Amino acid sequence: MERQVIYADLNLSRDSGLESSSAPQNVCQGPPWHKFALKLGCAGITLLSLAVIWLSISVIFLRQKLSIEETSMDVPESRNETTERPALLKCPTNWHPFQDKCLFFYNSYKHWNESLADCSTKESSLLLIQDNEELRLIQNLIDSGGIIFWIGLNFSLPEENWKWINGSFLSSEILPITGVAGENNCVSISKTQMLSEPCDSENKWICQKNLKPVRNKVYSAS
Numbered sequence: 001m002e003r004q005v006i007y008a009d010l011n012l013s014r015d016s017g018l019e020s021s022s023a024p025q026n027v028c029q030g031p032p033w034h035k036f037a038l039k040l041g042c043a044g045i046t047l048l049s050l051a052v053i054w055l056s057i058s059v060i061f062l063r064q065k066l067s068i069e070e071t072s073m074d075v076p077e078s079r080n081e082t083t084e085r086p087a088l089l090k091c092p093t094n095w096h097p098f099q100d101k102c103l104f105f106y107n108s109y110k111h112w113n114e115s116l117a118d119c120s121t122k123e124s125s126l127l128l129i130q131d132n133e134e135l136r137l138i139q140n141l142i143d144s145g146g147i148i149f150w151i152g153l154n155f156s157l158p159e160e161n162w163k164w165i166n167g168s169f170l171s172s173e174i175l176p177i178t179g180v181a182g183e184n185n186c187v188s189i190s191k192t193q194m195l196s197e198p199c200d201s202e203n204k205w206i207c208q209k210n211l212k213p214v215r216n217k218v219y220s221a222s
């Protein structure tokens with residue numbers, strides 16, 4: 001009799017244990033308030049996870065929108081820096097700041113092609129001159145009348161025209177050249193003139209580097 005009771009007890013507890021772990025809906029079996037509370041809890045969890053999903057979606061969307069706005073705002077800002085902050089533009093040591101470029105006046109004498117090669121080793125090019133105003137300002141920087149400097153302009157035989165080393169042709173109405181326009185001629189400047197000379201004459205020369213805008217971040221870090 002005693003053994004039978006014990007067996008029944010064990011059986012019952014085992015059964016209830018199995019039921020509670022494998023079938024959660026059976027936990028709801030109980031007083032009505034228990035069921036109600038459980039349903040409320042389930043609904044709460046569902047709402048909460050929906051809210052979390054909605055929030056993360058809107059965060060992702062907002063961040064994308066912000067980054068698009070940032071990049072589109074970045075362009076005009078950097079443009080203004082270049083035009084409105086000349087103080088942020090800096091020439092390397094020994095280079096002469098001139099408008100939006102840096103100039104180097106060489107004191108040795110070379111053929112035109114060698115001065116061209118020398119400028120490119122200095123990550124620069126032979127001087128390019130935009131117009132008469134720029135020519136006049138650069139000529140003001142030349143000390144004495146006798147000194148002659150090569151610039152980045154020579155005679156191009158196929159086109160029979162003066163050609164800048166950047167590939168553009170000279171507009172001769174803007175910059176008149178004294179001397180012959182012909183094969184193996186290159187252009188130099190003195191304090192008073194633009195001259196055509198044989199390219200194998202030996203002259204001083206002027207290199208130019210274009211100034212790059214220095215970004216705010218770089219400037220404040222240095």
Ligand SMILES: *[C@@H]1O[C@H](CO)[C@@H](O)[C@H](O)[C@H]1NC(C)=O
Nearest residue numbers: 076077078079080081083084
């Ligand atoms: C930047 O330049 C643009 C024109 O390029 C101008 O409309 C704008 O007002 C300038 N912004 C500032 C802050 O000066």
Ligand SMILES: *[C@@H]1O[C@H](CO)[C@@H](O)[C@H](O)[C@H]1NC(C)=O
Nearest residue numbers: 111112113114115117199200
């Ligand atoms: C420049 O041209 C001369 C011939 O006029 C040539 O001997 C020399 O190698 C050239 N130098 C360069 C750097 O191209």
Ligand SMILES: *[C@@H]1O[C@H](CO)[C@@H](O)[C@H](O)[C@H]1NC(C)=O
Nearest residue numbers: 128129130131164166167168
């Ligand atoms: C080449 O340089 C000349 C002289 O500064 C300039 O007038 C011309 O616009 C430049 N061409 C190019 C393609 O940059």
Ligand SMILES: *[C@@H]1O[C@H](CO)[C@@H](O)[C@H](O)[C@H]1NC(C)=O
Nearest residue numbers: 113154155164165184185199
């Ligand atoms: C003129 O300059 C070009 C580069 O712009 C070069 O290829 C050509 O050899 C030069 N001509 C002479 C005669 O030096």
